[in-house]
Amino acid sequence: MGETSSRGWPTGIAPHHRAFHEAGLWPQRTVADHAEALAQERGGDLCLIDGVGTLTFAEVWRDASALAAGLRGRGLKPGDVVAFQLPNWREAAVLNIAAALSGLVVNPIVPIYRDAELRAMLGDCGARALFVPAAFRTVDYPAMARRVAADLPALDHIFTVRGAGVDDYAALLAQGAALPAARSTVDPTAVKLVLYTSGTTGRAKGVLHSHATLGRVIVQSAAYWGVNSGDxxxxxxxxxxxxxxxxxxxxxxxxxxxxxxxxxxxxxxxxxxxxxxxxxxxxxxxxxxxxxxxxxxxxxxxxxxxxxxxxxxxxxxxxxxxxxxxxxxxxxxxxxxxxxxxxxxxxxxxxxxxxxxxxxxxxxxxxxxxxxxxxxxxxxxxxxxxxxxxxxxxxxxxxxxxxxxxxxxxxxxxxxxxxxxxxxxxxxVTGRKKDLIIRGGENISAGEIEAVLLTHPLVADCAVVAMPHPRLGEGVCAYVVLRDAVDPAALGAHVAAAGLAKQKIPERFVTAEALPRTPSGKIRKEVLRSEIAERIRREAA
Structure with missing residues (x-):
């Protein structure tokens, strides 16, 4: 993988992928190739169902083809990044197929993100277009997109979905339907997705996947779980x-x-x-x-x-x-x-x-x-x-x-x-490497303590983190979400009764209504570590 794209992303086969490529372990067709085949073979079968409607395989291919042409008509070319910050709407699937058949790279962004995250992600990947809901819950996504676009010279287009106007998804479909097809020759091993990790520490990282890598996990997991065509x-x-x-x-x-x-x-x-x-x-x-x-x-x-x-x-x-x-x-x-x-x-x-x-x-x-x-x-x-x-x-x-x-x-x-x-x-999985609590030179696994706490009938959720300790460097703090009131001493006794060493019994329990989480559900322990450190600092002042 000695070459890079104009964006600095790798091209060719990565060294850690070479053996899999040579062994023929990857699907040789893109998701768009599969979509086209299914439109021909099972066009009338339902493909997508959401809260307001359905799409058959034939309808997905029809709309994706029109959308691809519409995007090409707006100046987007293979390799450009198209981002979308959409809920679980069927339009997201159509956009994904349109990008795949055009050689565009997609950048999905979780709807809970706001200006700072949106600006950082779009700027990092150099997105040229962004699709957002015209209206969704209480957030004005178009206004937010316009605010961040002021700082992003590469972002040429903001398209709304389920709205109205020349820059709406529906209008783009209509425009594209009147244009020549925009099919491109797409290498299944090329970058097709940049997905920013929600991350529990530091800034988000842009994970790059190809048609081949994602196709592999989908085919393998479906076979393992017994998911069949028509399910x-x-x-x-x-x-x-x-x-x-x-x-x-x-x-x-x-x-x-x-x-x-x-x-x-x-x-x-x-x-x-x-x-x-x-x-x-x-x-x-x-x-x-x-x-x-x-x-x-x-x-x-x-x-x-x-x-x-x-x-x-x-x-x-x-x-x-x-x-x-x-x-x-x-x-x-x-x-x-x-x-x-x-x-x-x-x-x-x-x-x-x-x-x-x-x-x-x-x-x-x-x-x-x-x-x-x-x-x-x-x-x-x-x-x-x-x-x-x-x-x-x-x-x-x-x-x-x-x-x-x-x-x-x-x-x-x-x-x-x-x-x-x-x-x-x-x-x-027993915990995170960064979750290790080093108490007086001894490594303590937060995950081991959490597993015991979760067996208590009144503990609905928990997270164990390191807290500052004046003598030992770090102590053990447990944040707990309770189903009903319980004495912290009883929780400590519960941990001790499980046979864990005395050093692993949390020295402090903090009750919370909910634990801070990333969009993927991981507990944001850096937030809890910061919160308990600040609390201890205030107590000592």
């Missing part, structure tokens, strides 16, 4: 996050499924959609699983069509999986492990209830090593940093320096997660 998959996760993007916007075209998109999560509505469309599964945040199981049990509805629920992104107590499994007729809930950089490292254990509850899944399609702080391999069963390499791994980051730091000499991505791999290929 309906529910997508409540944001389509601007890697899980929602891959499984909501792309899976229909690689696997022939129908995506049922939810604009916002509501367990009761989810039950209705699952039953109405015969939904077979979903990939979503763990709280959604908890609420769906509770709502199904309350309604006396065991959701007979549902076969799987893949969840992850944060600590998942075994009881959550066990309890949810009991609420459904045949659904297998399970934990998975992955990130924007390496989606997915594990695909869960749909066929083993015990391992589904106690581990983060079976490693599939990746080579995984557990290493110490110096990158040396640790013996089986040892806890260390998880490093992974596989054909669905990212090309790299938009910033080459970040890529060099994140990928080692053997092509393994340093996940920053701590974990253990068992002899049968089960991976269990």
């Amino acid at each position: 309906a998959v529910l997508m409540p996760s944001p389509v601007t996050h890697v899980s929602g993007y891959a499984n909501g916007l792309e899976m229909p075209f690689f696997s022939g499924t129908c995506s049922v998109l939810m604009e916002s999560w509501d367990a009761g509505e989810a039950i209705a959609l699952i039953n109405r469309h015969g939904v077979v599964g979903t990939v979503a945040a763990t709280p959604f699983l908890v609420e769906l199981a509770e709502a199904a049990r309350a309604a006396g509805d065991r959701l007979p069509s549902l076969r799987f629920f893949a969840c992850g992104g944060a600590a998942v107590a075994p009881e959550v999986i066990v309890t949810a499994r009991g609420a459904f007729a045949q659904c297998a809930p399970f934990r998975v492990f992955g990130s924007s950089e390496v989606p997915l490292v594990s695909f869960g254990w749909p066929d083993d209830a015990a391992l589904a509850a106690t581990t983060d899944g079976r490693i599939v399609d990746y080579a995984v090593r557990i290493v110490d702080g110096d990158g040396r391999d640790l013996p089986p069963g040892s806890e260390g940093e998880i490093v992974a390499r596989g054909p669905a791994m990212m090309i790299g980051y938009a910033d080459p320096a970040q890529t060099a730091e994140a990928i080692d000499a053997q092509g393994y991505f340093r996940t920053g997660d701590l974990g253990v791999v068992s002899a049968d290929g089960a991976i269990t």
